[in-house]
Amino acid sequence: MPVPCEDFNYEAALLACAAGERAALQRLYEQEAARLLAVVRRIVRDGALAEDVLHDAWVNIWTRATSFDPARGSARGWIYSVARNLALNARRDDLREADLPQETLQVLDDQASLAAWDAVNRAGAWADSAGRVGHCLSELEPVRRDCILYAYVDGLTQKEIAARVSAPLGTVKAWIQRSLVALRACMS
Amino acid sequence: MNSFTSAITPNDGDRLQALAGEYVLGTLSRAEHQSVAAQLATNPALRAAVADWEQRFLPLLSLVEPELPPEQLWPRITRSLDQLPQAKAARAAAAARQPLPWWRDLESLALWRGLTAGGFAIAAVLAAVLLLQAAPQPGTRYMVVLVAPEDRAPGWVMQTSSTRQIELIPLGMAEVPAGKALELWTKADAWNAPVSLGLVKPGQRVQVPLDQIPGVQPNQLFELTLEPSTGSPTGRPTGPIHFIGRSVQVS
Numbered sequence: 001m002p003v004p005c006e007d008f009n010y011e012a013a014l015l016a017c018a019a020g021e022r023a024a025l026q027r028l029y030e031q032e033a034a035r036l037l038a039v040v041r042r043i044v045r046d047g048a049l050a051e052d053v054l055h056d057a058w059v060n061i062w063t064r065a066t067s068f069d070p071a072r073g074s075a076r077g078w079i080y081s082v083a084r085n086l087a088l089n090a091r092r093d094d095l096r097e098a099d100l101p102q103e104t105l106q107v108l109d110d111q112a113s114l115a116a117w118d119a120v121n122r123a124g125a126w127a128d129s130a131g132r133v134g135h136c137l138s139e140l141e142p143v144r145r146d147c148i149l150y151a152y153v154d155g156l157t158q159k160e161i162a163a164r165v166s167a168p169l170g171t172v173k174a175w176i177q178r179s180l181v182a183l184r185a186c187m188s
Numbered sequence: 189m190n191s192f193t194s195a196i197t198p199n200d201g202d203r204l205q206a207l208a209g210e211y212v213l214g215t216l217s218r219a220e221h222q223s224v225a226a227q228l229a230t231n232p233a234l235r236a237a238v239a240d241w242e243q244r245f246l247p248l249l250s251l252v253e254p255e256l257p258p259e260q261l262w263p264r265i266t267r268s269l270d271q272l273p274q275a276k277a278a279r280a281a282a283a284a285r286q287p288l289p290w291w292r293d294l295e296s297l298a299l300w301r302g303l304t305a306g307g308f309a310i311a312a313v314l315a316a317v318l319l320l321q322a323a324p325q326p327g328t329r330y331m332v333v334l335v336a337p338e339d340r341a342p343g344w345v346m347q348t349s350s351t352r353q354i355e356l357i358p359l360g361m362a363e364v365p366a367g368k369a370l371e372l373w374t375k376a377d378a379w380n381a382p383v384s385l386g387l388v389k390p391g392q393r394v395q396v397p398l399d400q401i402p403g404v405q406p407n408q409l410f411e412l413t414l415e416p417s418t419g420s421p422t423g424r425p426t427g428p429i430h431f432i433g434r435s436v437q438v439s
Contacts, residue, residue, distance in 0.1 A: 004254075015337060015432075018337050018338070019337060019340055022266075025269075026262070029265070033261070033262075034254035034256050034257065035254040037254070037257045038253055038255045039249050039252050041255065042252055043214075051257070051258065051261060054257060054261065055261060055264055055265055055268065058265045059265060059269065059272075062272075063274070066337065066338075066428075069411070069429055070375075070409055070411075070432070071375045071381075071382035071411055072235070072425065073239035073240075073242060073243055074246070076246065077239070077242045077243050080242070080249060081212070081238075084214070088214045088221070089221075092218050131247045132244075132247075133244055133245060133247050133248055134247065134248075137248075148213065149248070149251075151213045151214055151215045152212075152213050152214065152248055153248055155214055157215070158215050161215075176210065176213065176215055177206055180205070180206060180209035180213070181202075183209075183244065184209070184244075
């Protein structure tokens with residue numbers, strides 16, 4: 001697969017998809033499929049399920065491209081919201097069916113996002129990697145910041161997050177709600 | 189549906205923001221998540237709040253290390269696309285279609301993004317043909333070719349007729365259903381949200397005052413969306429895009 005390019009025009013590609021250009025979808029795939037797969041796999045955990053979700057995501061990107069409006073948000077954000085929503089739904093379905101015990105979940109690689117976060121912090125690469133949201137997250141109390149990362153990057157439910165940070169569910173809920181208020185204020 | 193997600197009104201700003209934030213974060217319960225998803229189609233304020241949160245959080249995904257998808261995934265996707273009803277319809281339509289005019293063959297990127305290189309020629313030609321009589325303007329001038337998203341057929345041309353005004357010129361007679369109107373919006377890259385420049389009548393030239401916005405800059409987005417006859421009730425685009433384009437500097 002070609003190496004993703006830095007100044008890729010997501011909006012043009014997505015609008016071309018809306019116009020029915022299959023080649024535009026392929027360009028978008030070559031540009032973003034690797035990160036999209038990683039994001040999806042992080043949430044659903046299972047490799048085969050991640051591939052199914054990624055397949056559905058690209059079919060959805062193609063069929064729903066006409067509903068994308070550049071005035072209402074970025075094209076790249078739109079693509080990720082399609083994929084993340086499918087992944088979150090698949091994970092919730094999976095949890096309900098399998099009802100995995102917390103211990104099983106704990107052995108899965110949940111520390112990776114926090115490790116990546118610390119590595120980015122240490123490298124001082126904020127502005128490049130996570131920009132404004134990175135700065136604003138770092139202003140939160142560490143455990144509250146972890147809750148946001150566990151939710152957004154790892155797709156954990158509030159219950160799972162509560163187990164992970166060893167705090168009552170109600171506390172985690174309140175932390176997340178207050179963190180959102182603080183983040184919004186910090187980023188406005 | 190519980191009280192958290194039921195009947196969100198646009199005035200309920202904080203609750204709407206909290207709900208949109210948790211929706212994007214993925215921490216809502218299944219029922220809440222589905223309730224928000226269902227309301228997105230009909231609640232533009234909620235949709236805007238969700239889009240804002242998606243934009244805020246998106247850079248965090250750079251924390252995830254990309255992994256190459258298996259080779260067979262793309263062929264699997266294209267097979268699925270071929271099975272879609274609209275793919276079959278499009279193939280039938282393509283077989284019956286007349287050859288496109290030369291200006292429709294242009295690579296989409298050029299047309300969408302700033303009309304550079306080959307695309308610039310279209311802008312120049314249209315400018316010369318349509319605006320020949322226009323008096324020379326001092327300072328920087330911009331023009332925009334607004335095209336239909338589906339087939340990229342040009343529908344309107346815009347040019348700044350002074351620093352405080354834009355002229356919008358129809359290239360044909362756009363069809364608007366009864367009880368609906370076309371609303372003109374613009375958004376520069378640095379702005380958070382689009383700004384309405386008012387309603388336009390199909391097939392009529394119109395002078396649009398720019399008193400709502402700082403002016404026109406290169407690559408500024410303009411679009412016409414289909415809205416209720418009195419305009420968007422929310423201050424943001426709510427209907428489908430009929431024509432869209434970006435500004436390009438012509439002098």
